[in-house]
Amino acid sequence: MTAQLAPQDTTNNTFKVNFLQGKPLHINAAGMSREEFYAFCMANDELRIERTADDQLIIMPPTGSQTGNRNAEINIEIGLWNRHSKLGLCFDSSTGFTLPNGAGRAPDCAWIRRDRWEALPSEEKNKFARIVPDFVMELRSEDQSLTELREKMDEYRDCGCRLGWLIDPQNRRTYVYSENGDIQTVPFEEALLGGEVMPGLEVRLGEII
DSSP: OOOOEEEEETTTTEEEEOOOOSSOEEEEOTTOOHHHHHHHHHHTTTSEEEEOTTSEEEEEOOOOHHHHHHHHHHHHHHHHHHHHHOOEEEEOTTOOEEOTTSOEEOOSEEEEEHHHHHTSOHHHHTSSBSOOOSEEEEEOOTTSOHHHHHHHHHHHHHTTOSEEEEEETTTTEEEEEETTSOEEEEETTSOEEOTTTSTTOEEOHHHHO
């Protein structure tokens, strides 16, 4: 599958995706700087774009309506907990982060402890901050590979993420990734807990999606 890339502004090396069809596109981006990657994403802000550690761009069309609704409901639960606890900051699926391995990722939901976020310089906060979220959530849509999502969750943890939820609505279960390497499988009928990372957080997926 191919995409046509047309120059948008040759002085800033930004490009616009003019053609996208089917599943996510994978484009070799070797040599693209962090600044150029940010400019590319801004020129295509209607799309979700990630960059792997080996310089492959993954360009995804907007999510389907059902997945978008599910994601919103989960984000509401985490946001309400955070508003009450005031322990950190929540980020939605449009937020990009630069991981220590060079990857640029945009999890479906992320949370960062307040003191870690406030320690970042302003220029980092205004772009794709070089920080690993304390918590990430990925919500599997109908056309996403579970294997690829599990590899992404491994990457988050290897980079320092303390808690991760990979939610699989098709099989009504969640894979919970802990910083110690454990992976637990939790059915939708049981509560997901924030543990020591997000104390007091409890989400019952069976009641909201």
